Amino acid sequence: MPLAEIPALPSALRDVAAGLLHLVFPTPCHVCQRPLGRGRHSALCRSCWEALERVAQAGCRRCGWPFPAAAAARGVERPLCQRCRETDDHFEAARAVLLYRDAGIARAAILLCKHGRRLGLLRHLAALLAEEAPPDLMRRMWDAAVPVPLHWRRRWHRGFNQAEALARAVGRRHGLPVERRCLVRVRSTPPQHGDMAARRQNVLNAFVVRRAERIAGQRLLLVDDVFTTGATANACAAALLAAGADAVGVLTLARVE
Ligand SMILES: [Zn+2]
Numbered sequence: 001m002p003l004a005e006i007p008a009l010p011s012a013l014r015d016v017a018a019g020l021l022h023l024v025f026p027t028p029c030h031v032c033q034r035p036l037g038r039g040r041h042s043a044l045c046r047s048c049w050e051a052l053e054r055v056a057q058a059g060c061r062r063c064g065w066p067f068p069a070a071a072a073a074r075g076v077e078r079p080l081c082q083r084c085r086e087t088d089d090h091f092e093a094a095r096a097v098l099l100y101r102d103a104g105i106a107r108a109a110i111l112l113c114k115h116g117r118r119l120g121l122l123r124h125l126a127a128l129l130a131e132e133a134p135p136d137l138m139r140r141m142w143d144a145a146v147p148v149p150l151h152w153r154r155r156w157h158r159g160f161n162q163a164e165a166l167a168r169a170v171g172r173r174h175g176l177p178v179e180r181r182c183l184v185r186v187r188s189t190p191p192q193h194g195d196m197a198a199r200r201q202n203v204l205n206a207f208v209v210r211r212a213e214r215i216a217g218q219r220l221l222l223v224d225d226v227f228t229t230g231a232t233a234n235a236c237a238a239a240l241l242a243a244g245a246d247a248v249g250v251l252t253l254a255r256v257e
């Protein structure tokens with residue numbers, strides 16, 4: 001029984017109850033069915049946790065995408081990747097921690113959080129993002145963390161916004177206030193599909209800024225779960241900059257390969 005998800009119990013009590021229940025009826029890992037352990041391994045088993053692939057951190061200076069070893073060995077200092085040479089991004093830099101592949105653990109884990117409401121797993125992934133957020137992004141002196149918003153209808157339906165949980169963990173660890181009311185999703189965009197042009201069209205004008213005075217002149221770190229083509233991050237960054245933000249950086253838990 002997913003006791004860990006009963007919202008009425010305070011979280012400490014919920015953890016104790018889940019622990020007791022786990023002693024009696026050990027639940028298997030939701031991804032691979034191996035036995036679960038304790039702490040963060042109570043949400044994702046040790047072998048899945050260890051199989052989470054990291055994004056190599058010496059890639060494109062704008063979007064962070066790792067170059068093939070050959071290109072990196074040529075010695076050019078952090079050049080732009082092809083995507084960034086061809087794209088006019090509004091964000092200053094984007095970085096991610098995990099690699100998101102079709103059959104990968106990161107994808108399975110993120111989908112479990114989002115659609116399976118595994119809030120315990122989300123909490124541990126948020127801690128991982130906060131802990132491993134790439135230093136070259138984090139030392140750029142951000143003023144606040146801004147989660148990529150869901151449309152209110154989708155948030156209401158889901159009951160939470162995973163980007164908010166991620167932004168809160170990053171904010172706590174890095175001493176940034178979380179600004180979660182300024183950026184608003186005004187269009188409920190259908191799930192993102194297609195190439196970059198299609199995705200850009202899809203999110204065009206989907207975001208507006210309310211109470212712009214709260215972000216005027218600020219350097220904002222946008223936080224989301226997955227960076228795919230960058231279309232969503234770019235649309236958010238455009239709205240924030242148009243409302244007076246000074247600069248926008250992007251931190252995501254995972255990056256689509
Ligand atoms: Zn597992």
Ligand SMILES: [Zn+2]
Pocket residue numbers: 060061062063064065080081082083084085
């Ligand atoms: Zn790039």
